[in-house]
Amino acid sequence: EIVLTQSPATLSLSPGERATLSCRASQSVSAYLAWYQQKPGQAPRLLIYDASNRETGIPARFSGSGSGTDFTLTISSLEPEDFAVYYCQQRSNWPWTFGQGTRVEIK
């Protein structure tokens, strides 16, 4: 099973600041990595698929990069609605797996 390790566990930032979230895979997942945002009481929302492709309707301030084992989700300038938990997920190998999440909180 591929283990995805996200860092940091919590990111404390102010609106307008840049957020950089990391996801590291225990073995290569090529570019088969997605990022999700989840707010309390809601289902997750797909932000990025295949490492760098923004899902339809997702604002341009969200971007993804990386391949192989190291991936990054960047939020260029945090909006108030961006404070949430973010998960990465791989679909390279069965079973598909998620990272443990990074919480982005208001500083």
Add this chain to the structure above:
Amino acid sequence: EVQLVESGGALVQPGGSLRLSCAASGFTFSADWMGWVRQAPGKGLEWVATIKPDGSNEYYVDSVKGRFTISRDNAKSSLHLQMNGLRAGDTAVYYCARCPRGVDYWGQGTLVTVSS
């Protein structure tokens, strides 16, 4: 509009069984990979099972292999998860998921509680 509506969640005793269903609409159900993802209270996401568009292959996380069975009825645009031998650790919200490239659509979730 794509919609995924789960049903079947309940309180069940350890060792019991439950069948979750997901009614899909707004897209060509028979063309897409589908799956179930769960989230224990206050915890992260866990992929449970996935099934190919034609139902020919199924994939499971190790912790549910031999106990859970995913299936689909393309004629009725429905997805199912048969859960047997339920354990306390299976307590979670179960989401129905459309997953062509990651999960692009999620259901609202159905709560399964395993407790005596």
